[in-house]
Amino acid sequence: MKLTLRVWRQKNPDTPGAMATYELDGVSQDMSFLEMLDVLNEELIVKGEEPVAFDHDCREGICGACSLVINGDAHGPERTTTCQLHMRSFQDGDTIDIEPWRASAFPVIKDLVVDRSAFDRVIQAGGYITAPTGSAPEAHATPVPKADADYAFEHAECIGCGACVAACPNGAAMLFTSAKVNHLNVLPQGSPERETRVLDMVAQMDAEGFGGCTLTGECATACPKGIPLFSITAMNKEWLRATRKVKR
Amino acid sequence: MTSYSEYTEYTVGEPIQDERAPSGPVNERWDTRRFQAKLVNPANRRKHTIIVVGTGLAGGAAGATLAEQGYHVVQFCYQDSPRRAHSIAAQGGINAAKNYRNDGDSIHRLFYDTVKGGDFRARESNVHRLAQISVEIIDQCVAQGVPFAREYGGLLDTRSFGGVQVSRTFYARGQTGQQLLLGAYQALSRQIAAGNVEMHARTEMLDLIVVDGRARGIVARDLVTGRVSTYFADAVVLASGGYGNVFYLSTNAMNSNATAIWRAHRRGAYFANPCFTQIHPTCIPRSGDHQSKLTLMSESLRNDGRIWVPKAKGDTRPPAEIPEDERDYYLERIYPSFGNLVPRDIASRAAKNVCDEGRGVGPGGQGVYLDFADAIARMGRKAVEEKYGNLFDMYERITAENPYEVPMRIYPAIHYTMGGLWVDYDLQTTVPGLFAIGEANFSDHGANRLGASALMQGLADGYFVLPSTINDYLARNPHKDEVDASHPAAVDAVRETEDRLARLLAVDGDRTPDSFHREIGELVWEFCGMARTEEGLRKALDRIPQIREEFWRRIKVPGTGEEFNQSLEKANRIVDYLELAELMCLDALHRAESCGGHFREESQTPDGEAARKDEEFSYAAAWEFTDTGAAPVLHKEQLTFEYVHPTQRSYA
Numbered sequence: 001m002k003l004t005l006r007v008w009r010q011k012n013p014d015t016p017g018a019m020a021t022y023e024l025d026g027v028s029q030d031m032s033f034l035e036m037l038d039v040l041n042e043e044l045i046v047k048g049e050e051p052v053a054f055d056h057d058c059r060e061g062i063c064g065a066c067s068l069v070i071n072g073d074a075h076g077p078e079r080t081t082t083c084q085l086h087m088r089s090f091q092d093g094d095t096i097d098i099e100p101w102r103a104s105a106f107p108v109i110k111d112l113v114v115d116r117s118a119f120d121r122v123i124q125a126g127g128y129i130t131a132p133t134g135s136a137p138e139a140h141a142t143p144v145p146k147a148d149a150d151y152a153f154e155h156a157e158c159i160g161c162g163a164c165v166a167a168c169p170n171g172a173a174m175l176f177t178s179a180k181v182n183h184l185n186v187l188p189q190g191s192p193e194r195e196t197r198v199l200d201m202v203a204q205m206d207a208e209g210f211g212g213c214t215l216t217g218e219c220a221t222a223c224p225k226g227i228p229l230f231s232i233t234a235m236n237k238e239w240l241r242a243t244r245k246v247k248r
Numbered sequence: 249m250t251s252y253s254e255y256t257e258y259t260v261g262e263p264i265q266d267e268r269a270p271s272g273p274v275n276e277r278w279d280t281r282r283f284q285a286k287l288v289n290p291a292n293r294r295k296h297t298i299i300v301v302g303t304g305l306a307g308g309a310a311g312a313t314l315a316e317q318g319y320h321v322v323q324f325c326y327q328d329s330p331r332r333a334h335s336i337a338a339q340g341g342i343n344a345a346k347n348y349r350n351d352g353d354s355i356h357r358l359f360y361d362t363v364k365g366g367d368f369r370a371r372e373s374n375v376h377r378l379a380q381i382s383v384e385i386i387d388q389c390v391a392q393g394v395p396f397a398r399e400y401g402g403l404l405d406t407r408s409f410g411g412v413q414v415s416r417t418f419y420a421r422g423q424t425g426q427q428l429l430l431g432a433y434q435a436l437s438r439q440i441a442a443g444n445v446e447m448h449a450r451t452e453m454l455d456l457i458v459v460d461g462r463a464r465g466i467v468a469r470d471l472v473t474g475r476v477s478t479y480f481a482d483a484v485v486l487a488s489g490g491y492g493n494v495f496y497l498s499t500n501a502m503n504s505n506a507t508a509i510w511r512a513h514r515r516g517a518y519f520a521n522p523c524f525t526q527i528h529p530t531c532i533p534r535s536g537d538h539q540s541k542l543t544l545m546s547e548s549l550r551n552d553g554r555i556w557v558p559k560a561k562g563d564t565r566p567p568a569e570i571p572e573d574e575r576d577y578y579l580e581r582i583y584p585s586f587g588n589l590v591p592r593d594i595a596s597r598a599a600k601n602v603c604d605e606g607r608g609v610g611p612g613g614q615g616v617y618l619d620f621a622d623a624i625a626r627m628g629r630k631a632v633e634e635k636y637g638n639l640f641d642m643y644e645r646i647t648a649e650n651p652y653e654v655p656m657r658i659y660p661a662i663h664y665t666m667g668g669l670w671v672d673y674d675l676q677t678t679v680p681g682l683f684a685i686g687e688a689n690f691s692d693h694g695a696n697r698l699g700a701s702a703l704m705q706g707l708a709d710g711y712f713v714l715p716s717t718i719n720d721y722l723a724r725n726p727h728k729d730e731v732d733a734s735h736p737a738a739v740d741a742v743r744e745t746e747d748r749l750a751r752l753l754a755v756d757g758d759r760t761p762d763s764f765h766r767e768i769g770e771l772v773w774e775f776c777g778m779a780r781t782e783e784g785l786r787k788a789l790d791r792i793p794q795i796r797e798e799f800w801r802r803i804k805v806p807g808t809g810e811e812f813n814q815s816l817e818k819a820n821r822i823v824d825y826l827e828l829a830e831l832m833c834l835d836a837l838h839r840a841e842s843c844g845g846h847f848r849e850e851s852q853t854p855d856g857e858a859a860r861k862d863e864e865f866s867y868a869a870a871w872e873f874t875d876t877g878a879a880p881v882l883h884k885e886q887l888t889f890e891y892v893h894p895t896q897r898s899y900a
Binding site: 011012028030031032034035036038039042044045046048049050051053055056057058059060061062063064065078080084086088109110113115116117119120123124125127128129130131132133134135136137138139140142143144145146149150152153156157159160183184187189190 | 309312313316327328329330331332334336337346348384386387388390391392393395396397398399400401402403404420421423426427430433434435437438440441449472499501502503504535536538539540541543544642645646648711712715758760762763804806807811812814815
């Protein structure tokens, strides 16, 4: 396949960026999208140009590092991570736009690489169960109904890639935050910190500059792990319950 | 630059021994050691700084636990977040001798299985401790909210895994590594928020600082600004993972690398058993030259999938058109009692053998079928989906084939490295104050790791072993002087690092970093991969110095060092692969026996199984660095087996 790539190039956070156009030939259907970018970068290096910087690591769809907006969609046309997107989703002669996540809470570092450390700080605010090493009771001491365990797992699958934020017209991080709140709050082990968790995480989320939620649902559509939209309503319920219960 | 003939003329130095494991019954040694180990008064712990490099299962668990104990932890990862370490990609599960199934499991059986599975090249004391701790790990993870699979009664579910006959593997669908890592990451996050851990993401360790014979700090580069800085501590813990990426194509993450352990090796830490690398039998075959990495399909698939190839050579019919009696379920045929669940090394070599015979399937004949038709008929599609759904989806995304309808195609790929920095029972390397945990050390898996044991070892080291043993070092070695960036050892280490980076940028040749990585990777895969021969290894050892020489003449790294520069990161890692590959090949050459993942064609039984030579090679090979391309010194750690008597492994 022969492709025209229009790629966002930005030297550093302080320099304005712009789209640059590259022609790329010899792309195979079996390549992953990132392997296609590898081929482009190899050509650029040999020509003495700077390769396109992008985040990627496991290339198995689980680490959450890769983060490209492709033709306007976070992670591209398929419901998957960028690394698991293959070139068979495109046609010979296509023009493909490649941009970084765009959200005020995710500043660009270089080209397609953004700073997502805001997510880490949301987790630090309460996305854990306090269980210092060595303090754990026997694992079977507390049975967890399978339905609850499955519900927790469904939300725990979040890979923290940030596609939800990139897809949201408001740049909100509600789906990311609610996934962790729901994972931990449904479990008996998570219940002692149930109220403080949701209040503190939501407060941190707001402090990081993520936008407000208007329930457009773009986040759940873009999520490569299928975190459901009701996750957000479930968190709102948790939050309301917590504000009534906890006097702050 | 030296030629291979000089490099292969290694000398044998003083034997090396573990002096930390107490004597006495194996099941009491860990208790004894913990009692013997000196403690650090809780009030004094905050005065100690500990550097932890890496945030995977071992590093994340260690950082969180040390901080909980009151130490000041300074932690590093090259990823943009500690949550992305490659432990996250582990799929299948984690072993623990809980015996919830009442199927005859016990700590002793897990110990026995691991020593045997490792082909009798691991230390009994360490392995027994691992089996003991396994049960505590599950308790810890459940308390953290790890959503393990559960039965309808609310209790934990388990499944069986390669190399064992009990059901002791706990799992969270096909994402066990992810869930365990997030548990450790969340515990670490709590400590970061509490100010007990100073976290440096997007920061890569490039050298170790050794002062008066003790590890006192590291040199690290901020990958965003390019700034090279020094960090100091009372002890340094390396949890930087394995070195499988030396093969270029592996199941490792793209940026997983060997620099932290290799630089520590150059500073005096012995490197043990580098040739013990594990090839995982169930990976998706490569699809072309553009391939950048290989994707593993969890070994747990072998529980319900059946592996086969056509009986006839060159049979290119689609799998559905090959009748049952023209299929060779070769693992079930050759190993009737373990069948598709033989250990990884055996399953991998069997796949290579049938492909070498011309019976492989798919493009290039480099693949075998993993068929779920029987499992779907037996359990129903829904049950298969429940157990393996995400793996099937992943397979379909990559290959565009539906494994519910067409058998998967799989082929072996490099997955894990059993070798690593030599450590004693306390997980301390030969450099005092430098500890290595998780895949970065060589300690528990011998010549072959059993499935679902990497997660167990990483967490055992991080949550339980290191936090007990590091106290002893800190209590016995109160440091006399503060060290800072002006210390000559620090100045030297920084200068060497900056010189190396500057040199990489200055060559301005005509070849990309990836082209060299691919070249060295293909070389070691061919000659130091699934099957090794003296002739092949000598060829590789002949070639490596030439590649190294060419690298420094032709490498091209665009951009500067004072910015975010992924080409520079890559090139700098390749510098270390070009040395590590040489040691791997030398280790494989010197070990003229087959054991576990190390298969020397010259040493096999009449039916083609690995033949160990216990009289000559019942030792761990710990190599001491001398100079780039110069012959290293071999120190042997003799292994003794009091509890598990070495036998020829039999899975027939």
